[in-house]
Amino acid sequence: MLSLLRPLLAALLYLLLLLPGAHSRFPVYNNGFHYQDISNGNGNGEIYFNGVRLHVESPEHAVSATRGSSVTLPCHFHYEPELTTPRRTRVKWSWLPSNSISAPVSPLASTMETEVMVAMGNRHRSYGSFKGRVRLRRSAPGDLSLVINELQLNDTGRYRCEVIDGLEDESVTVELELRGVVFPYFSQKGRYHYNFFGAQQACQDQDATLATFEQLFTAWEEGLDWCNAGWLADGTVQYPITVPREGCGGTDLAPGLRSYGQRHRLIHQYDAFCFSASVKGTVYFLDQTTKLSFNEAVQACVSDGSQIAKVGQLYAAWRMTGLDQCDAGWLADGSVRYPITRPRANCGPPEPGVRSFGFPSPYLKFGVFCYR
Structure with a gap:
């Protein structure tokens, strides 16, 4: 019965729409813009804009x-x-x-x-x-x-x-x-021990993130030269070269970023390029009359109301606040480093940077960098 009534209802509605003023009896969408519906044109129901x-x-x-x-x-x-x-x-x-x-x-x-x-x-x-x-x-x-x-x-x-x-x-x-700083980072076991997710975690552990291509490119423009390949945030593996040489892409290639492209995030292993920005607190070298083992260094920072600094925090303090200290100190990952903004005799190479002693035996004696 309902199927018989549908044609009659449709015809009645059509007649009502033909009556004068019929359109005012039904709600019409209007958002203040002006459109022209030409559904009788090519049959695609195109709407042309001709107003605001x-x-x-x-x-x-x-x-x-x-x-x-x-x-x-x-x-x-x-x-x-x-x-x-x-x-x-x-x-x-x-x-x-x-x-x-x-x-x-x-x-x-x-x-x-x-x-x-x-x-x-x-x-x-x-x-x-x-x-x-x-x-x-x-x-x-x-x-x-x-x-x-x-x-x-x-x-x-x-x-x-x-x-x-x-x-x-x-x-x-x-x-x-x-604004921040990019730094290469590798495992205590040596180079090329991180898959993509391990590299992500390693950077996070040092108060940093995996660097983006743009961040690494900027670091290269500022002089970063590193011959070991590392993961970036987009899953590619690259490394920056400012001085072309054998073993780093060869002498025939111009300076720039060397790229391995996208690598398998679980299977392939490389180092990491981390990015660290400014920190809220302060990184400082703890004045001590005696040198400390790693465990002693951790406790010394705690006793001073701080905690042992992370690698990303040291790099950020060096780049963002100009931290300069010609004394090697322990960091939270078990590495020993020191930041130089004013190169001078007996403080390493003639360029500014964060010097690294790698990961020495935890029983050796050094200073310590703390973070508060």
Whole structure:
């Protein structure tokens, strides 16, 4: 019976729509934009835009900051022509971590992004590790800039500001980088003992993360020269050479990053290139009248109200605060190192850097670097 009534109901509805003023009796979607539906054209139901246009822009497409600080990722929107009355727009900030970025523009990128914050009007919600650390600046009409507080090592990457108004959807991206230092790191067992996940953990244990390609490239531009290959955050294995030589790609290759490309993350083993940014506390050389074994060094820092410093903390203090100490000291991983910003006689090579004694016997006597 119902199947017999359907044609009659459809015909009745069609007649009602033909009556004068009939369209006013039914709700019609209208978001303030103007569209032209030409469904009788080529049969594809195309919609042509012929009215107000939404624009989303950022004056800066790359922003750098220091760990633990606050940073603002700029994003602004406006309409052309300008509207006389404000509109309720929705903004979504999403994030593609640095270790997921393999090309400037990737068709797969949007599917890999994770939500950071969604807001409409005065209502907003933040997600994951960003919860409670992000807000919209809203310093002027159209300002949807994202403020991130307490920047963490893993916050680097590509952020997308997407503004949505009805069928209109425009976005812009901003790269976030942390200022810091890249350092090569290898196991106590010797070179090439880390698969990708072991390299990740090794960097984390030293208050660092696996370096990105961009971070290693910057370090190479600043003079980093290291002939052992190491994992990067994107799963590639590379190493920086400023002085071409045999055993490091040969003398025929120009200076640059030597790449092994993507390697199997479980099977293949290499060293790691770690990235460390500024630390909140202070790294210092503990004044002692006597030298210490490793266990004595650990206890000496605790007795001084501190803890023994990690490799990433020492590198960050050397690069970010200019720590200079011509005395070798124990670090938390059992290595012995010392930082030099002002090269001088009896303090190693004539270039600034962190000197390393490797991993000596824990019973040998050295100083110690503490972190408070």
